[in-house]
Amino acid sequence: MAVKHTFKSYLIDEQYEAEQAMLKEFHEGNYTIENPLVKYNLYMINPLSAVVCFTTEEEVAVSVRVLGKKGPQGDMYHTFPKAKEHVLPIVGLYSNYENKVVLEEYRGKKNTITITTPDVFDGADPIISMHTTPEYLQDNVIMVSPAGEDLTVAYDYNGDARFHMTIPCVFDVKRAKNGNLLMGTNRILRLPYYMSGVYEISPVGKIYKEYRLPGGYHHDEFELPDGNLLVLTDDLQSDTVEDKLALVDRKTGKVLRTYDYRKILPEKECGRSGSWSDEDWFHNNACWYDPNTNSVTLSGRHIDAMINIDFDSGELNWIIGDPHGWPEDFVKKYFFTPVGTNFGWQYEQHACVITPNGDVMCFDNHHYGSKDPEKFLPAKDNYSRGVRYHINTKDMTIEQVWEYGKDRGAEFFSPYICNVEYYNEGHYLVHSGGIGYMPDNVTPCEGLPPAFRNQGGHLYATTVEIDNDVKQLELKVHGNFYRAEKLKLYSDGINLELGKGEELGEMGVTKEFDIEVPAEKTGEILPDKHEGEVIEEPDRFTFNATFEKGQMVQLLLCQGEEIHRYFISTTAMQLKAMCVATFMSPDARQTRTFVNKEGLKGTYDLRVIIDDKEYETGVQVTC
Amino acid sequence: MIKEVNTEEYKAEDMSGLVLVDFYSSTCGPCKMMAFVLRDVDQQLGDKVKILKVNFDENKELVAEKGVTGYPTLVLFKDGEEVKRLGGLQQKPVVIKMIEENL
Numbered sequence: 001m002a003v004k005h006t007f008k009s010y011l012i013d014e015q016y017e018a019e020q021a022m023l024k025e026f027h028e029g030n031y032t033i034e035n036p037l038v039k040y041n042l043y044m045i046n047p048l049s050a051v052v053c054f055t056t057e058e059e060v061a062v063s064v065r066v067l068g069k070k071g072p073q074g075d076m077y078h079t080f081p082k083a084k085e086h087v088l089p090i091v092g093l094y095s096n097y098e099n100k101v102v103l104e105e106y107r108g109k110k111n112t113i114t115i116t117t118p119d120v121f122d123g124a125d126p127i128i129s130m131h132t133t134p135e136y137l138q139d140n141v142i143m144v145s146p147a148g149e150d151l152t153v154a155y156d157y158n159g160d161a162r163f164h165m166t167i168p169c170v171f172d173v174k175r176a177k178n179g180n181l182l183m184g185t186n187r188i189l190r191l192p193y194y195m196s197g198v199y200e201i202s203p204v205g206k207i208y209k210e211y212r213l214p215g216g217y218h219h220d221e222f223e224l225p226d227g228n229l230l231v232l233t234d235d236l237q238s239d240t241v242e243d244k245l246a247l248v249d250r251k252t253g254k255v256l257r258t259y260d261y262r263k264i265l266p267e268k269e270c271g272r273s274g275s276w277s278d279e280d281w282f283h284n285n286a287c288w289y290d291p292n293t294n295s296v297t298l299s300g301r302h303i304d305a306m307i308n309i310d311f312d313s314g315e316l317n318w319i320i321g322d323p324h325g326w327p328e329d330f331v332k333k334y335f336f337t338p339v340g341t342n343f344g345w346q347y348e349q350h351a352c353v354i355t356p357n358g359d360v361m362c363f364d365n366h367h368y369g370s371k372d373p374e375k376f377l378p379a380k381d382n383y384s385r386g387v388r389y390h391i392n393t394k395d396m397t398i399e400q401v402w403e404y405g406k407d408r409g410a411e412f413f414s415p416y417i418c419n420v421e422y423y424n425e426g427h428y429l430v431h432s433g434g435i436g437y438m439p440d441n442v443t444p445c446e447g448l449p450p451a452f453r454n455q456g457g458h459l460y461a462t463t464v465e466i467d468n469d470v471k472q473l474e475l476k477v478h479g480n481f482y483r484a485e486k487l488k489l490y491s492d493g494i495n496l497e498l499g500k501g502e503e504l505g506e507m508g509v510t511k512e513f514d515i516e517v518p519a520e521k522t523g524e525i526l527p528d529k530h531e532g533e534v535i536e537e538p539d540r541f542t543f544n545a546t547f548e549k550g551q552m553v554q555l556l557l558c559q560g561e562e563i564h565r566y567f568i569s570t571t572a573m574q575l576k577a578m579c580v581a582t583f584m585s586p587d588a589r590q591t592r593t594f595v596n597k598e599g600l601k602g603t604y605d606l607r608v609i610i611d612d613k614e615y616e617t618g619v620q621v622t623c
Numbered sequence: 624m625i626k627e628v629n630t631e632e633y634k635a636e637d638m639s640g641l642v643l644v645d646f647y648s649s650t651c652g653p654c655k656m657m658a659f660v661l662r663d664v665d666q667q668l669g670d671k672v673k674i675l676k677v678n679f680d681e682n683k684e685l686v687a688e689k690g691v692t693g694y695p696t697l698v699l700f701k702d703g704e705e706v707k708r709l710g711g712l713q714q715k716p717v718v719i720k721m722i723e724e725n726l
Contacts, residue, residue, distance in 0.1 A: 239717050278710060515659045515715060550648075552655035567712065570652040611655070 002525055002618025003532035003606070010538060011167075011186075012207050012501035015043045019206075019498060026053040026087070033062075033109050040115060043205035045167050047120040050090040051204065051496070052103065052113070059084050061106040064490075066092045066099060073134030074156055078490035079106075089204035089496040091489040092141075092162040095120045120164050126150055128460070130159030132473035140488055142463055142473070144481035145173045145183065147417050147433060148450050152183075154489070155475060163489055169199060172220045173485050176200065179493020180208060182221055182229070187537075189216040189507060189594055194234055194241075196507055198248075203489045207501045211253045212539075213246055214508025219285045220351075228256070230287050230296065235260075237511050240267075243282040245298065253504025259314050261298070261307075270303040271325030273348050274368035274376055277302070286362075286419075290354040293317075299352040299362060301416075304345070304371060306352045306362060307334075318393060320360060321345060324371040336391060336398035343400045346387060347371075351419035351483065359401065361388045363418040363430065379444035384413045386420040386430035386466075404430050404466055410444045411435070412462060419483040426468040431484035433461040449480055507539060509599035513567035517554055519614040526608050526615040534606060534619045541621050543568075543593040543606065552611050555593055557604040557621070564600065568593050597623035625665050625674040630685040633677060638703040641672040641725060643718075646686060646696040648679045653712035654695040660715050664722070672722050701725050 022039050031037045036054040041047045052064070059082045068074020076092030093099045096119035104110040130142075134157045141162050143154035152173065154163035167186040170193060174182045180200045187196040187210075194216040200209040215233035219242075222230040227250040234241050245259040261267075261282050270281070283301035290297065294311045305321030316334060322345040323331040338345075346364035353361040364387045369377035385405035391398050405412045414434030421429035436449020439456035449459045463484040465473040475484070526532045526545070533544040545568075547553050553568040568591050600623035608615045628636060636642070645661060647654035661674055679686055679694045689698060689705075699707040699721055706725050709717070 239714070278708075513656070513714065515656065515663060517656070517659055547652075550650040550652055550655075552652045554656075567653075567656055569712070 001528060003534055005534045005536065005619045007536050010210075010503060011045070012210060012503060015206055016500045018042055018044065022051065022053065023087075023498070031055060033103050033105060033111050036103065036111075036113065038113060038115060040117070041205070043202075043207075045165050046091070046163065046203070046205035047166060048091070048093040048095060048117060048162060048164050049204045050093065050101075050115050052088045052090055052101070053086065054103075055085050056105060056108075057084070060108055062086050062088065063102075063104045063106070064088055064090060065102040065104070066090060067102065067112075068156075068158075069094060069097070069160060070158060073138075074158060074160070076139055076162065076489055078495065080495070082106075087496065087498060089202065090115065091203045092156075093117050095125070095161055095164070120166075121161070125161055126153065126478040127155060127159050127161070128476040128478060130155055130157070130473075130475050132157050132465075132475075134158075136465075136472045137486075139490075140486050142475050142484055142486055143173055144431075144433065144461060144463065144475075144477065144484045146170050147480040147482040148453065148459065150477075150479035150481065153477075154487075155477075159475070163203060165205070169201075170195065171218065171482055173483065174221065174223065175485070175487050175491065176223050177227070177493070179491030179495065181487075182223065184217055184221075185210055188592075189596070190236060191592065194218055194236070197505060198229065198231055202494065202496055203491075204496055206496060208497065209253070209502050209504055211248055212503065212505040212507045213248065213255060214506060215244055215246070215258075216507070218242060220287050222287050222289055224289055225291055226250075230289060232284050232287055233258070236508065239279065240282075241280050242284045243267075245284070245287060245296070248505070253502075255505065259296075259309065261300075264309060264314065264316050265303075265307070266327060266330065269327050269330075270300075271305070271322065271371050273302045273304040273371065274373065275302055275348060285417075286351045288352050288354050290358070292358065297352045297354055297360065299349055301348045301350065301365075304347050304349070306346075306349065306360060318391070318396070320389060320391065320398065322347070322371050336396050338399070339397045340399040343398075344387075344403075344406075348415070350417060353420060353422050355388070355422050359388050359390050361386065361420050361422055361428070363387075363414075363420045363432075364403075365414055365416065365418060365434075367415040379413060379415065379446050380410050382413045382415075382444075383407075383409050384418065384432050386428060388428075402426075402428075404428070404464070405432065413444060414480075415445075416448050417480065417482045421485065423486075427466070429463065429465050429484060429486060431461070431463045431481075433463070433481040433484065435460040435462060436480070503539070506598055507596045510540075510566065510594065510596045513554065513565050515565065517552070517565075517609055517612075519609045519612050521614045524615055526617050530608075530610075532608070532617055534617070534621070536621055539598070540594060540596040543595070545591055545608070546589050547591060547610065549589055552609075553591070554609040555595075556607040556609065556614070557595070557600065558607055559602050559604045564595075564604075566593055566595060597621075624670075625661060625676065627676045627678075629678075630682045633675065633682075633685055636675065638700055640702065641722060642675060642700045643672050643722065644675045644677055644689075644698045644700065646677050646679045646689075646691045646694050646698070648694045650680075651694055657695045657697075657712055660713065660718060663715050664718050667719065668722060671726060697721075699725060 065077040137157035141154035152165040171184040197212040243261040286299040348367035388402040436445035463475040557564040
């Protein structure tokens with residue numbers, strides 16, 4: 001039997017078709033505020049949303065109010081501009097509930113509709129507890145983004161889920177100035193977590209743009225004052241990862257320029273963190289643009305440092321971190337000297353932030369707690385914290401002016417991921433999203449928690465908001481979550497814009513493994529035991545198959561004499577930085593190989609070499 | 624030249640010039656592929672480098688002595704001194720570059 005071959009459209013196209021079908025139904029019917037057209041989960045990825053359509057005789061503003069379960073403190077509401085034709089997003093529905101939604105014309109008619117939702121978590125809502133007040137959180141939600149098997153979810157003041165995505169859009173979530181959300185796509189380019197790019201998406205679930213990058217996306221993006229995007233990316237043809245930054249044109253999706261950290265730092269001579277590796281020597285997990293200095297701050301987990309570069313020239317301005325292990329000339333020129341009492345360097349930090357007065361904040365994971373292997377701290381004796389440093393770039397001094405989390409010790413310790421947010425002076429969010437315990441639920445994991453999940457380990461995420469040293473909120477959930485963001489589901493910007501979304505940019509040419517392996521052409525189809533499957537999309541395809549550990553496997557694309565070779569590893573990846581384990585199979589024998597169509601032209605036969613035998617798949621892919 | 628050696632033979636080996644040691648396992652797919660990479664490297668560079676293959680599982684003492692923790696691992700020696708180490712499967716141009724930088 002031939003290998004299974006399925007085609008998959010862009011989600012953007014599927015959403016457009018659904019939207020067009022809804023508009024057709026709307027325009028062919030007579031829908032009023034008393035009898036609106038209601039489309040539950042129209043865009044297919046947020047099952048706590050709907051779209052409501054109706055017309056009014058006059059141009060009138062309409063308010064939407066999703067009623068709170070326990071009274072008006074839980075309401076999600078928004079007033080939409082005057083119109084005769086109303087196509088309104090409904091967000092903030094409760095799971096497994098008969099939601100009451102009030103539609104009200106300005107000084108006019110009012111109607112309450114019911115939207116019934118299923119249990120979108122199948123009985124497995126990850127929340128443990130939410131401690132806050134409705135006065136504090138109001139109609140904001142705390143949105144947490146995936147770092148593992150769990151998906152994006154947002155909780156209100158009562159701990160009720162009011163937003164949930166059914167596709168794994170991993171890494172960062174940020175609100176853009178226009179009200180849309182920016183987040184990683186769900187399309188993986190290369191394991192373990194290099195994604196195709198960044199989605200610009202509405203909370204109702206509509207994807208407006210997919211910004212695709214040749215080196216993909218990981219960890220973070222940042223919207224610049226002119227709307228363009230800074231995106232953390234890779235050069236997937238090189239032998240290192242997570243050491244590139246791309247500037248992306250917001251309208252066209254074109255990469256305007258890239259920054260290569262290997263040209264900024266002495267790659268092999270940097271002071272190394274405990275998780276350092278040849279390939280992932282920098283491990284860039286955050287970027288932040290500061291308009292006051294026209295500079296970009298970049299967090300490098302595997303050098304225990306945050307570096308600041310000039311936006312225009314790309315030249316290095318300064319480095320915040322323990323100088324141990326760095327070349328002397330770098331230490332003299334770029335590093336800060338601590339002043340004041342109660343100072344501590346950050347180790348394997350995440351999520352750098354520049355405050356309005358120029359201070360630098362981050363989530364100090366404090367993983368290993370030293371650059372000296374002999375002084376590495378075990379998890380049980382370690383801690384994580386949010387920290388704020390005041391820096392003086394004239395005399396190159398640094399002072400620690402705030403921290404939160406150290407006193408909590410191991411129960412707030414996350415060896416990876418996490419973030420901090422600055423709201424105002426003294427008002428911060430600290431998200432420790434990567435907490436892990438062994439099966440006894442007492443001993444903290446030594447290593448990254450996802451590695452212990454399938455052994456009965458327990459994963460948690462704790463999000464805290466502090467206002468002038470008073471804890472105003474604490475959210476605890478099961479699972480590890482990459483970041484937390486506080487936001488309103490309805491915004492003052494775009495809430496829903498109709499029309500076709502766009503695929504922008506390009507994903508580049510997939511790296512090949514150009515070594516010819518002698519193999520006997522069997523002429524046979526890949527045996528069923530390998531469970532071969534090809535999923536083809538307009539711009540790439542994925543080959544899924546199962547092999548035995550230790551087998552040498554190569555995927556071939558053949559068109560006459562033209563052969564493209566891609567190596568498939570059957571060995572488990574021992575990674576020291578599994579920031580997002582969402583796409584990793586617990587069984588290393590289950591392989592996934594992603595090939596972009598860019599650089600390929602025509603129709604190719606897919607073949608597979610296993611050790612010394614070559615098999616057909618019966619599948620052709622047209623590029 | 625590519626030569627398979629055990630611990631004893633390794634210690635008797637002439638380490639003058641450039642010697643690239645491939646610590647491999649017979650149970651590892653990437654190691655099998657690395658063998659083909661080294662075959663091509665050897666064809667291209669000829670006498671510029673000597674390539675030794677050490678079975679990771681059968682030479683634990685040597686593996687520990689050299690601080691090798693996984694496979695495949697390539698360690699490049701120049702006149703007996705380690706000058707470069709690469710972990711994991713490598714593309715041919717990466718291996719060639721590593722050797723040529725140390726010629």
